[in-house]
Amino acid sequence: MSAVSGLQIPQEMADAMLAQARAEYPNEACGVIIGREGKAERLKPMFNAAASPTFYEFDPKDLLALYREVDDNDEEIIVIYHSHTETEAYPSRTDISYASEPGAHYVLVSTREEIAPATEFRSYRIINSVVTEEPVEFIR
Amino acid sequence: MSATVEVRIPTILRPFTKEQKLVSATGADLAAVIADLEAQYPGLADRLLENGVLRRFINVYINDEDVRFIGSLTAQLKSGDSITILPAVAGG
Numbered sequence A: 001m002s003a004v005s006g007l008q009i010p011q012e013m014a015d016a017m018l019a020q021a022r023a024e025y026p027n028e029a030c031g032v033i034i035g036r037e038g039k040a041e042r043l044k045p046m047f048n049a050a051a052s053p054t055f056y057e058f059d060p061k062d063l064l065a066l067y068r069e070v071d072d073n074d075e076e077i078i079v080i081y082h083s084h085t086e087t088e089a090y091p092s093r094t095d096i097s098y099a100s101e102p103g104a105h106y107v108l109v110s111t112r113e114e115i116a117p118a119t120e121f122r123s124y125r126i127i128n129s130v131v132t133e134e135p136v137e138f139i140r
Numbered sequence B: 001m002s003a004t005v006e007v008r009i010p011t012i013l014r015p016f017t018k019e020q021k022l023v024s025a026t027g028a029d030l031a032a033v034i035a036d037l038e039a040q041y042p043g044l045a046d047r048l049l050e051n052g053v054l055r056r057f058i059n060v061y062i063n064d065e066d067v068r069f070i071g072s073l074t075a076q077l078k079s080g081d082s083i084t085i086l087p088a089v090a091g092g
Helices: A010-026 A060-072 A091-097 B009-018 B030-040 B044-048
Strands: A007-010 A030-036 A040-048 A076-083 A105-110 A120-126 A130-134 A136-138 B003-008 B020-029 B058-062 B081-089
Touching: A007 A010, A007 A040, A007 A105, A010 A076, A010 A105, A010 A120, A010 A136, A030 A060, A030 B003, A040 A060, A060 A076, A060 B058, A076 A136, A091 B058, A105 A136, A130 A136, A130 B009, B003 B030, B003 B044, B030 B044, B044 B058
Parallel strands: A007 A136, A076 A105, B003 B081
Antiparallel strands: A030 A040, A030 A076, A105 A120, A120 A130, B003 B020, B058 B081
């Protein structure tokens, strides 16, 4: 996995993620960014099979297809993202308990309206239930 | 009849398999394969099962099929089948 600390993400991917989160409101939106050698290359929105304002889950069939695709292309999942609809962009207890990709950046975006969008995009490592926030650099 | 199958291990469980991504196991059904995996890699079964059933947030596939639709632990196996284990990507 990448030795670079923090997440570097193209601005347009971050914008697309926030737009998806707003479009799927009031349900949580989710997806991944796929790339190589730690570099974010393509955004892949995923269907939230839970269709819930408080929960997200990739559809199991989509999940298998995703991992096959990534494996076949010698790629990796760089970012796993989802939205929080009414709470801050910080991992919930369930986010922490289900986090199972120690190499991925877990990105949270929040669609709650009272906070400016710039403060609503945050990234974390979640390893063995330990959450570590990391800096995010938006690349233009 | 016992079948020999290959099992794809997700990153999070590779500490149990000496970091191997692909391992081999035998068994006539999924329960038997998990028992064989546990014999080879102690501790692995507990990460897959809870109270004797597959954990809610662990997905297991035989070839392209989610085992929940083909009998879960009683899903039958034949030699050459490919099992993939993937933790759910989920949260709140």
